[in-house]
Amino acid sequence: MGILDKITARAAPLNVSRRGFLAGSGALVLATTLPVRPTKAQEAGAAAEPAAVQAFLELRADGTAVLRSPFIEGGQGIYSAMAQIVGEELDLDPMAFTVESAPPGGPFGVMGGYRITGGSASTRTAYPIMRQLGASARAMLIEAAATRWDVEAATLITEPGAVVDPDSGNRLGYGELAEAAMDLPVPTEVTLKEEADFRWLKTGMPRLDVRDKSTGRARYALDVEVDGMLLAAVQHAPRLGMTPSAVTNQAEIEGMRGVHSVHMLDGAVAVVAEKFWQARRAVEAAEVEWTEGEAEWPMPADFSSTGFRDTLAGSSGEVVEIEAEGDAAAALDAADTVIEAVYDAPFVVHGQLEPPSATARFNDDGTLELWLPNQAPEQFVGAAAEAAGIDPAQVTLHSQMLGGFFGRHFLYRTANPFPQAIALAQATGRPVKLIWTREEDFLRDAPRPLGLAKFRGAVGEDRAVSLEATVVGEGPTQRWYNAPPGSDPSASEGISGKSYALANKAIGQIPVANPAVIGYWRSVGHSMHDFMYEGFLDELAEASGQDPYEMRLQLLSGNDRLTTLLTRTAELSGGWKPGPYEAEDGTTRARGVAMASPFGSEAAAIAEVSLDRGAVRVHNIWTAIDPGTIVNPAVIEAQVQSAVALGLSETLVEELVYENGEPTARNFDMYEILRPYMMPEVHVEVIESGAQMGGVGEPGLPAVPPAVVNAVAQLTGQRVRSLPLSKHDFG
């Protein structure tokens, strides 16, 4: 079940301005009844009055608006998108909005009672309610003006920020009408704008935060300052499950400049100091004796990524069915030509450029305030309350702008610094800001799981006739939300959910627990499974003597949306041309093609590669994305550029290796990520097919790795079945 399917409630904005919870008098304040879960009293049949709610939208007397975004900004442009959507229906320039991250709870669970910032789901889930919110406010402003002028509301129109009477020429700014509008009931039904009347939606308008982010004024969790705070740094146990038994030079550490105190935490030693650099210098000097402790997922002392890959490859347990069509096994048995392959992709870290941090302050009344990066505010509040031993109602969470996320800031227990910050604030009686160094981030990140899949395929003359694909391992949704194998999309998506019309297929999963702490990484299962599937599809094409592009068109016969997507991608690249061929600069190049259906959208990519001293160089990526219905083409283009870059990064160079239970890399010096010189030209086409709105943050990624790997095979004859490319020799 997708996130969209979970939305069952209907939107209904609510005027909450007279409830007295906001000081800003004179403002029109709209919330919504939509996401408020019924209280116990309501369930028992009491008046269906929503609980006290926080404002979604405040229209101020000066004509500006404050919008509280259910989703957290981290570069994907969601604050701007929310302003663009609400502004369109309200008829107020989106640039006049101040957008803030909404506090936990209240009406902000627009995903059907909950909200996360992930799954490329923000805009597509909030689009209807945000439009209705803006339209409701506009209708109330018009009604207020009609009363003021004693005319029929239906005769009035709006221009950006003002109600206008075309007959009399009268005009009143929204700010002048906000107070009168506040006294009106929220209309039960509003008419949304026709697409032809859009002023801002579907335009590539600029994002709201770009100037602040170009001048150093943007603030992140790492920049939070609280009066009287101390700074903290930690040294984690080399393996999860170990815990400190002693700091043998504790007195020496305590005597270092600026040091306030030294603390033994569960699985870590912390130093609290006046300044972060003092804390870090001291904690690095700490000589810690570690002993085996307890952890929910203790890291085995002999764990290695190579060994785990072999474990997955050798697993032969029962296959849980995910998808079946025809009779794959029988078709394989009957076929003359059967090919088999095993594909794998490594652990990869998030590597968001802002290291994790958390600031914790206990107030005199026993309440706890937290400032931290997160993608799931309500979940963090619950976990923080548990860590502090207080009621969730006593926790105030200030969600900060994210210095990149890519899945890093979900609730992963041992991967989030806030429980340590809470413990240190309790221990010191002072506000504490804890920063994890990059090295501690690498050590305790919840990386994308190492993934592996086994394929068997049968080909006839000029076509693939059967495919059997089995993913082996565990997805993050099973780990964190108890999704059972077979029903955990994160474990198979990109091998499941493909659109090709194969007469016989059997997609399944052999569940194997992953000893490492695993997490969501941009495009999640798609980030590796589409590489595996689309790579094997090219192997089938080769085995059946088909061109890989023509084979895909054949398998998409009758699917107009994807046929259009694929052909437009080829056109964007100047026509399908697999190569190898000699380019103008004398390099020999070849191209590969791949497709993906991630997060409600459709994408296709063509990659052009050459070899440079034995290493793969990507020159061009041509990619088309069809998110069905769009909000901002410029943001989509930027997100696709970004997703392509991350997809190339994992394809070319990224790999988190474990040996003896520890990652061998702890920073970007030993863990390569895409550097500027590796970035190819990226040509993006956004196609609006009119289908249901899909995501845009992640869908640009999954087709990229297989397009590159297929191009490399076309160029070299070498079929890469294990990422990254940097570990292969193309000499």
Add this chain to the structure above:
Amino acid sequence: MKLTVNGTEHEVDVEPDTPLLWVIREELGLLGTKYGCGVAQCGACTVLVDGYATRSCVTPADSVEGTQIRTIETVEETETGRRVVEAWVENQVPQCGYCQSGQVLAATALLTETPQPTDGDIEAAMTNLCRCGTYNKIRAAVHKASEA
């Protein structure tokens, strides 16, 4: 020791080898300079030392006494810096934005030295990491800023 940052001399009392990054952030309270890796890999901490892009996370404070240090907070005080910022805005370069203080200063240093850089110049000078992958927009913005 005495450090001159953004044209103002500051007396700071820190261990001599304290990285310039942490002096700027914790002693001077200038938060636009970012900590990303601490090992001179990512460049989020880039500042200008006598006009040169410098990774402040590995620059001992006592090594830059007597120099002119400029941070992102005053980048727009020079004509080149102002052009870079405007090009960044016009090209909508930043996504998460965390690396962009360093990118803007690296571009400012490049254009101060080489007003009309080639793609090769840009590739050689603009080595800061961006996990959001804004590299193509960075390159376009550097070219844009060089046109004025």
